[in-house]
């Protein structure tokens with residue numbers, strides 16, 4: 001926490017919920033604006049699952065997700081900021097215009113709130129799936145890492161428009177793609193099925209008896225009809241669950257998929273409350289999360305400067 005007070009007696013300038021790339025960026029900016037803030041994180045950043053990101057600008061040799069988070073925490077600490085480990089269990093906006101958040105049996109108050117709570121991936125039902133994600137055998141994000149899969153053989157687990165959409169995206173990189181629905185109906189209309197066949201994508205709708213992951217590179221599928229198929233990697237197109245409980249409790253406007261609605265300044269429908277990162281956007285990327293947090297933190301600072309009489313009347 002930056003500043004002299006901890007928000008229990010004197011309200012803080014801002015509370016940032018979430019210490020992934022978005023929340024940490026907000027913290028770095030708020031610290032550099034010499035703001036009094038609390039950054040709280042429950043340690044479940046998606047970034048921690050990135051084996052090595054090769055698309056994040058500035059790292060020509062790629063960067064491991066945990067290393068990136070550690071670098072950002074160090075940067076925060078060098079600006080005099082800090083991160084409190086814990087989970088915000090409740091948040092409310094009171095008539096005095098202050099946000100109050102509960103962490104354990106303590107309550108903290110602030111004039112601004114940045115929600116950077118992220119999303120949770122729906123993982124495919126595979127043995128040791130989290131270890132496989134960590135090793136890059138099960139992948140979540142073709143925008144992030146399909147370039148590393150050129151001409152490899154890939155399974156996309158999913159169905160409907162989402163599953164086929166991901167398979168078609170991957171088609172830029174490799175012709176060897178099979179869409180596996182895990183026994184669910186394919187859920188595609190005739191036009192989409194035609195598009196799939198034209199792109200040379202095969203669909204397997206029969207149940208899968210077994211999927212085993214071997215080493216860092218191979219997935220072996222045993223289908224109910226006896227076929228055995230071997231692939232270099234599995235992409236999951238099963239979607240995500242936004243961590244939107246706090247936003248919902250605050251009454252912040254959400255899209256039907258429960259992501260937060262924001263304007264160009266990352267402001268939510270609730271005055272003084274902001275959203276940044278995966279919880280906001282459809283484009284789940286490190287750089288997008290960081291940029292949104294920068295915009296939010298600058299807007300918080302500018303609002304506070306206006307209250308302090310430190311900017312020109314507009």
Ligand SMILES: Cc1cc2nc3c(=O)[nH]c(=O)nc-3n(C[C@H](O)[C@H](O)[C@H](O)COP(=O)(O)OP(=O)(O)OC[C@H]3O[C@@H](n4cnc5c(N)ncnc54)[C@H](O)[C@@H]3O)c2cc1C
Pocket residue numbers: 017018019020021022023040041042043044045046047048049050051052053054055056086087088089116117118119121133139140141144145243246276277278279284285286287289
């Ligand atoms: C396997 C994988 C590979 C990826 N590869 C890439 C890549 O190569 N390039 C790229 O650009 N992107 C990649 N991504 C996406 C990237 O990780 C995310 O876009 C990024 O982490 C989003 O940052 P965020 O801060 O919004 O959310 P997160 O990183 O998920 O952080 C949210 C944080 O909020 C905390 N939190 C939630 N609720 C609470 C609460 N109530 N109280 C306290 N804390 C709370 C969580 O514990 C978590 O630490 C990848 C994602 C995955 C899963």
